[in-house]
Amino acid sequence: MLYSEKVMDHFKNPRNVGEIKDADGIGEVGNAKCGDIMRMYIKVKNGIITDVKFMTFGCGSAIATSSMATELIKGKPIEQALEITNQAVVEALDGLPAYKLHCSVLAEEAIKAAIKDYYEKHHIPFDEKKYCAGDCACLHEHEAAHKPAKAKAEAKPAKAKAEAKSTKAKTKTATKTTTSSKKSTTNKNSKKSAKK
Ligand code: FES
Numbered sequence: 001m002l003y004s005e006k007v008m009d010h011f012k013n014p015r016n017v018g019e020i021k022d023a024d025g026i027g028e029v030g031n032a033k034c035g036d037i038m039r040m041y042i043k044v045k046n047g048i049i050t051d052v053k054f055m056t057f058g059c060g061s062a063i064a065t066s067s068m069a070t071e072l073i074k075g076k077p078i079e080q081a082l083e084i085t086n087q088a089v090v091e092a093l094d095g096l097p098a099y100k101l102h103c104s105v106l107a108e109e110a111i112k113a114a115i116k117d118y119y120e121k122h123h124i125p126f127d128e129k130k131y132c133a134g135d136c137a138c139l140h141e142h143e144a145a146h147k148p149a150k151a152k153a154e155a156k157p158a159k160a161k162a163e164a165k166s167t168k169a170k171t172k173t174a175t176k177t178t179t180s181s182k183k184s185t186t187n188k189n190s191k192k193s194a195k196k
Contacts, residue, residue, distance in 0.1 A: 004094035011060040016070035027113025040110040061103035069107035
């Protein structure tokens, strides 16, 4: 099956769906490539994420990764939530197809955006550079940088195949050129002998 049982379960029965009216932090991120949007709400007490909810307008994988991300951060200290990467979300879901990994990046960035909003609203100093601006440009850079080895390995044979194809095509063209130039020489020679 393309999707694991866990992905299907979180897609069909997403956990923590909804809004928190008096949220301490709200993070919204979007992927301009596919148009999907994820919004995450957090409640924080004494540095612990006591409640989290999400609303996702997007694909099944985006819903499953948002749902799993909320499960991973609920009840955790902010510092631990900040350490959750998209790979951790993917692993917790027993994997995602390589072309759906960007959906998990959205989940990681939504967590970070909500925490950033919490810091800003509560005037807590933080390192701006560590946080996504919430637009897609950095999401794709992030995606490339965080591609698991498996996805990279899958990309390699494809590249090798393409290179082999182009070499084959080049050889074919070269053979064609040689054959046609041979043909034209033969034609010229036969014309010459006919004249004689
Ligand atoms: Fe856009 Fe999944 S296709 S987040």
